[in-house]
Amino acid sequence: MKVKMCGMKDLLSAKVAEEAGAEFIGFVFWQRSHRYIEPEHAAVICSQLRQSLKVGVFVDEPLENVNEIVHLADLDFVQLHGHENAEYARKIECPVIKAYRYGENFDAAAANKFPAEIILVDAFRPGEPGGTGACFDWRAAAEEIKSIRKPVLIAGGIHTGNVREVQRIFHPYGVDVSGSLEVNREKSISKIQAFMRKVRSLPRGRRHYAGQSSHSGSDARP
Ligand SMILES: O=C(O)c1ccccc1NCC(=O)[C@H](O)[C@H](O)COP(=O)(O)O
Numbered sequence: 001m002k003v004k005m006c007g008m009k010d011l012l013s014a015k016v017a018e019e020a021g022a023e024f025i026g027f028v029f030w031q032r033s034h035r036y037i038e039p040e041h042a043a044v045i046c047s048q049l050r051q052s053l054k055v056g057v058f059v060d061e062p063l064e065n066v067n068e069i070v071h072l073a074d075l076d077f078v079q080l081h082g083h084e085n086a087e088y089a090r091k092i093e094c095p096v097i098k099a100y101r102y103g104e105n106f107d108a109a110a111a112n113k114f115p116a117e118i119i120l121v122d123a124f125r126p127g128e129p130g131g132t133g134a135c136f137d138w139r140a141a142a143e144e145i146k147s148i149r150k151p152v153l154i155a156g157g158i159h160t161g162n163v164r165e166v167q168r169i170f171h172p173y174g175v176d177v178s179g180s181l182e183v184n185r186e187k188s189i190s191k192i193q194a195f196m197r198k199v200r201s202l203p204r205g206r207r208h209y210a211g212q213s214s215h216s217g218s219d220a221r222p
Pocket residue numbers: 005006007026028030033034035057058059081122129130131132133134155156157158176177178179180
């Protein structure tokens with residue numbers, strides 16, 4: 001099961017996450033988030049990452065800004081976390097992760113059709129596009145999420161104490177985690193390391209049922 005650690009704001013945390021084995025490192029380019037990072041700062045951090053895939057998180061951002069940051073920071077993926085449509089996504093100049101919020105806009109049929117490499121399912125909290133620390137109703141969502149024919153990242157309120165349950169219910173391609181890695185809104189080195197230790201200690205169950213694509217292999221690169 002792959003791990004995306006999101007909301008990195010400093011080089012040390014990003015490097016520790018990479019060294020601990022996180023396959024995806026996320027940077028939030030939505031200015032209203034406390035995890036917002038200036039694109040130039042993110043570009044410096046990205047230039048120091050060797051193995052992890054670099055993901056830029058955007059919320060209804062003008063397309064030209066997104067593509068400018070893709071090239072500035074040499075992003076591997078853009079994560080669309082707002083209400084961006086398919087036409088917008090097709091114009092992004094790198095592979096796309098499309099986020100849906102269970103309880104708001106989640107629709108497995110729409111996810112299957114959306115021009116995205118990976119689908120992320122997050123919790124819905126009105127007025128907060130993401131990074132809420134809330135879980136969605138995993139059991140209620142499980143059957144519908146099973147019908148997604150692409151790699152799926154499960155997000156929302158995941159921590160060392162519940163990631164085993166996420167694996168048991170979904171057997172997802174990966175999990176996305178942010179808030180539980182923080183102390184006083186800053187990433188904690190020990191929490192990053194503890195989360196990766198926990199994930200690596202999980203029994204290797206059956207593989208993800210949806211989206212057995214090239215992303216399910218050991219190399220997550222597009
Ligand atoms: O993290 C944010 O502040 C954020 C703001 C706006 C849109 C998306 C955002 N985060 C996207 C992520 O991929 C988070 O990791 C995901 O929502 C899970 O966060 P958490 O519940 O804190 O683990």
